[in-house]
Amino acid sequence: MISLKENRKNMNILITFFSATGNTKKIADVIHKNLCDSNFSVTMVDITSFFSRKKEIQIDQYDAIVFGFPIYSMRAPRVCREWLQTLDGKGMNCSVFFTYGGFGKDPAHYFIKRLLEKQNFNVVSTAEFLGAHTFNHSGWKAVMDRPNQLDFKVAEEYISKTVRRFLGDDLNELGDFDKPIYEENLFDKAEKYRFGLITKLPTRDSKDCSMCGLCEKLCPVNAMDMKKGIADNRCIACFRCIANCPDGVLHTNDLSNSWDKKLEMHKMTEEEVNDLESKIYL
Ligand SMILES: Cc1cc2nc3c(=O)[nH]c(=O)nc-3n(C[C@H](O)[C@H](O)[C@H](O)COP(=O)(O)O)c2cc1C
CATH class of the missing domain: 3.40.50.360 (Flavodoxin domain)
Structure with missing residues (x-):
């Protein structure tokens, strides 16, 4: 209070x-x-x-x-x-x-x-x-x-x-x-970098979809097409559709291989990140 x-x-x-x-x-x-x-x-x-x-x-x-x-x-x-x-x-x-x-x-x-x-x-x-x-x-x-x-x-x-x-x-x-130390246009370039990482736009990977339409309704940029089961290139990789899919049928590519590289790039250990x-x- x-x-x-x-x-x-x-x-x-x-x-x-x-x-x-x-x-x-x-x-x-x-x-x-x-x-x-x-x-x-x-x-x-x-x-x-x-x-x-x-x-x-x-x-x-x-x-x-x-x-x-x-x-x-x-x-x-x-x-x-x-x-x-x-x-x-x-x-x-x-x-x-x-x-x-x-x-x-x-x-x-x-x-x-x-x-x-x-x-x-x-x-x-x-x-x-x-x-x-x-x-x-x-x-x-x-x-x-x-x-x-x-x-x-x-x-x-x-x-x-x-x-x-x-x-x-x-x-x-x-x-x-x-x-x-970098100008803003370099940050614009970094913004695009995630699409080098996320090579697969959120996609329906299974037939067990109840067609509830939540993914389409929740998408912050109107990029998801429920019928097609895939986002278009307006996708900002926020993963809102993936995180909220009640059927768990939306996925992107597996990023686990890039985790160690991310830590290396920032010269941090997983413990150091967790202790922030x-x-x-x-
Ligand atoms: C496209 C994208 C880029 C991100 N970039 C960064 C980043 O530069 N540094 C960072 O620490 N986290 C980054 N994150 C992680 C988010 O900042 C973090 O998970 C945040 O808490 C998500 O908030 P939300 O759950 O309210 O959406 C990024 C997430 C996304 C989707």
């Missing part, structure tokens, strides 16, 4: 998040509960599905926004960055938290702060939380059991400190993040 004087709690806070496999939503839920328990007025908007990002959000009715995104190729997902470019913060306070699978998270903080400032937001804090890597669904073993209770504790601390900034009770400002801690930036 956030300890504040009762008369400071008439603030309207929006939490909006993208979460293909549920990690970011878990952190958003902790933040939501914490704010509700402290009697703030809170609205949650899930922008993961294709159509949810087409609906306009009247951000003027809120006093502050908490954005939650997974990290895709060291930045917020492209679809989220494009969606953010449709918003005008008009000087509003906001904060961003990420979930990530243990690798290359620093550029995400730098680029999101820069983007949100361009959209006229004032970024008061950011945070990063460990979340089982999406590619674990296809053979990786990165931070398998995260976010866990320790991560949720950090989430509580994060929102408590962030709200103090929103209210003006803490007048310190978020400093600048180090500029990544969630972190708040104020």
